[in-house]
Amino acid sequence: MICVLGDAHLDVIVSLAGPVEPETDTPATAWAGAGGQAANVAAWIVALGGRARLIAARAADSAGGMVAGELTSRGVELAGPVLPGRTGVVVSLSDGGRSRSMLTDRGVGTELAAAHLADEWFDGCTRLHLPGYSLIREPVAGAALAAARHLPRLSVDLSSTAALRDYGAERFRALLIRLRPEVVFGTEAEAELVGEIPGSEMVVKLGPRGVRVGGATHAAPSARAVDATGAGDAFAAGYLLGGVRLGLDAAARAVAGMGAMP
DSSP: OEEEESOOEEEEEEEESSSOOTTSOOOEEEEEEEEOHHHHHHHHHHHTTOOEEEEOOEESSHHHHHHHHHHHHTTOEEESOEESSOEEEEEEEEOTTSOEEEEEEEEGGGGOOGGGOOGGGGTTOOEEEEEGGGGSSTTHHHHHHHHHHHOOSEEEEOOOHHHHHHHOHHHHHHHHHHHOOSEEEEEHHHHHHHOOOTTSEEEEEOGGGOEEETTEEEOOOOOOOSOOTTHHHHHHHHHHHHOHHHHHHHHHHHHTSSSSOO
16 A cells, blocks of 8 residues: 555646637647546556555545545545645646646645644555655645654655745755655656755656666657656556556556546
8 A cells, every 4th residue: 555645636638739829719639537646646556556545635625526536436545634625726738748738726735734644544554655746835745744754665756847946956855865765756857956865766757768767767668649647647656566667658558648547
């Protein structure tokens, strides 16, 4: 059982057919469903044969019910408070599987606090996985740090260059040195911002070129890319369960369809 602490929100993926036409319609292909980096990793862990418990704050609105229902149907165990407010929504603009840009509203996702945590949420868990998003904003950062004390076997995803710059890359690096995660996942740009973390294995995601681990590059399997959203989350789930090859196979599966979920 792997515990993942972070966001569960509504994802809207939009693949534009061309430039946005002002004041009128622009043809696009769209997908909507459960998302959030923590939720994505948890769903992929289950899809790849593992067990996952997602610890997240959820809103008591219709979107929150839909997100919870989808995650439960995928076999993810849910823990965490239901809070007043709205479910977060992230709109991803997908460039045909090559890249994506995100418009982010995290809703109640950041409102999980250390005081909400219950000891039984960690029962049976052998590892904690934290998206960087869970460490850069209060009160959820306090919850993440408290969870890390429950489960010291830890992995962290750097999540976002913009979030790292806003928080302070050196400040985030100092936090990771203090947390001492076993594994740190990041894109090339994210890893360059933070640098190597002593005692941690740095796994650098290279997109269609594969990944770099310990100085060795592992090529990605060929895939017809449709949407890159969630590919890094799929890779992280596979890597935590079975290493580089399972991670790369999961990422290839992720980019072959719209949306971040398996």
